[in-house]
Amino acid sequence: MSKNVREAALEVLEQVEKNQSYSNLLLNHTIEKYEIKGPDVGLLTELTYGSIQRKMTLDYYLKPFIRKKVENWVRLLLHLSLYQMLYLDRVPERAAIHEAVEIDKKRGHKGIAGLVNGILRSIQREGVPCLDEISNEEERISIETSHPLWLVNRWSKQFGREKTRSMCETNVQAPLQSARTNLTKATRDEVLNMLQDEGLDVRTSEMIPEGIVSLKGNLAKSKAYKEGYITVQDESSMAVAYALDLQKEQMILDACAAPGGKTTHIAERLNNTGVVEALDLHKHKVALIKQNADRLQLTNVTTHTLDSRKANELFKEECFDRILVDAPCSGLGVVRRKPDIKYAKNEKDLNSLQRIQLEILNRVAPLLKKGGILVYSTCTVDQIENDGTVQQFLKEHHDFEPAHLNTPEALQAFKQEDYKLQIFPQDFGGDGFFISSFRKKG
Template sequence: MTPAARISAAIEVLADIDARRRPATDALKDWGLAHRFAGSKDRAAIASLVYDALRRKASAAWIMGENTPRAIVLGMLRLQRGLGARDIAALCSGERFAPEPLAENERERLEKADLSGAPAHVAGDFPDWIEPSLQRLFGEDLAPEMQALATRAPLDLRVNTLKVSSREEAHDALPHLGAVETPLSPLGLRIMPGEDGRGPAVQSEPEFLKGWIEIQDEGSQLVALLSGARPGEQVVDLCAGGGGKTLALAAMMENHGQIYATDNDARRLAPIHDRLTRAGVRNVQVRTPRAKADAVTDLDGRMDCVLVDAPCTGIGTWRRNPDAKWRLRPGSLETRRKEQATVLDRAAALVKPGGRIVYITCSILPEENDDALSAFMERHEGFASKPVAQVLGAVGLTHLADVVRPTAHGLQMTPLKTGTDGFYAAVLVRKP
């Protein structure tokens, strides 16, 4: 397919997403099934165009003066990919499979491409109804923070110290991937996306299959480290899902002590068993709930650490899931807040006196972070948040103090400040 034909395809996919209100992955899959002549490189390039358009949907529509799939793709080519009006016009020739030629007003708007005077939710490409919440956290930094959340994300790897002696050893084994050491996590390697937005097929690498590395955002690595999990401790990963942070905790604990991994949705636990085996983890019990029965009742009051990777809106992952931002609704936030309260209350029963709850979200909304913890501590008088400086000092991550955004109860990481996904973390200590 020609570059122009790929642009036409991206416009078609965006129209399908709008008409049927469904995830981009589904629309792209259906397009590929209906156009089997398109090769893997074509499909990857089209997906990249679609995701870039979704990243810049509001700002692209603003500069083009309309909110159609065509306008959004054209505006994205100007804002996200830096093409000039002349280059875009050359792609829109109207020839076979190419988009229709630019109208005069389209050409004028592409030449101007002016976001000055645009509202914050347009300049930052996010739904306008969450602006008051974001303003509470970011203040004058709102637009640049959200613009950073609209960029492409790198592919980060965590080196598994249960299988390999050092990050350097893993790095030296993967020279062909072009990986560099992550700046904040002592365990991370980073691979920047290619021109098409894709990274290498890491899962097929021998080192991945041997369990040397795991795919995990640097921010996720850091919040796991902030738990301070130590060999010999008793730990519950209460929202373990596929096990990414469970694996990180096991490596921190050097396979000594015990981790109980559970989740209220048994289906989410399905991948964890194979991942534990591949990573060489031996100190994890997977507790699968049955018929909605609590799988960790026998552990109440015994845990040194309860990790709560809480259900949330996932706003902090918008670099990786740009279509999710436009599907977010106020009702979703309220549902997540209720779920967060439920899981925090469950964690309170598990942790022993003197123990700690490590609360994590991949959100940047105060309602899901500090507000959730304030409400929790009103319900449970025996808990207090640990000062950020003490949390960082206890785990040897004092260098984070210069880049994270301290909050009332914890810390916030963002693409602008830390180069990671948008993670929040706080440590709550139960009084002895």
């Protein structure tokens, strides 16, 4: 099967909105389904993510030009076309309009094609409305960067307006892909050479000693990836294994492990010694952890399909040297990679997630040895969700105390206090991430 890239992009946008499907998973499925290859993969990715990232802005621009209610697919096609006209220099406006009309003819009728053509031609002639007309600052940030107003208001209260604006502006920029070198198999320089020999444009990470950043080329499609020399992982996420301050032969619990990026990083930093017990609630996700460990030729990872709140049914008290709770969270630090997240969440979700995080921490805490380290991390930036959980945990567990948070040197600057770190997307281009460390007294 083959399909025009713009038709494929429209199909993804429809599925995301109709079924609330994850755009990244749908995109991968669509690329395989329609055998999209080469530069078309990049264009499809840009059109899909870009249209979702800028959805609220595009709606604002379209509003004066849409005189009557249109079908949902027509509105999404207008998003797709306007995104190309406004944000993609390499796509001529006439080409974007022509493609939209051709899709209309296939899917609708002449009336729809005429309507879409008329709207896009009017925008081409008159230009889009000016965002400066929005007088309220938070509302302007919301529309300009396509973040729900409740979220902008919440972040403005937590971090101030300028930091919020900077974060929201970063969130609509495409992130670079990064990977972690498997140091049990090769050095970072050796892997860099491998990737460059394959034709990828890569550089070393400035933040993580084993990190690699791709400027051009898909690391996950490389021979180095298939042969277990690298794992695709965000630079911020790589800091978590450092926080555990690992020593060879230790027993480690990774309580919320899938798909296994941090699990395998822990296993590598143990130099394939000790044991990493990896838990996840879903069987198919546990299979991904196992696949990753096998690909990387790691023999010290054991997987279990188990709700981490029931970990005490499987393990004895005080049997682990280190425990990682990379908790289920709102995911608001990874908006650039999963743009649909920001539209799917609400404030109530954040409150319920905090309860689940505390439940997990409370259940795994007895499994840690005295003197052991417990690390709590999330891929979100929300202050109440992160700091709130930390403070509540310390309040309820007098047998734990804040512990020095071990990080690569370049990340020291992002610590809030000695035991916790908050990374924002605008800090160095990594995901928004929170990491904190506690020691069990005794």
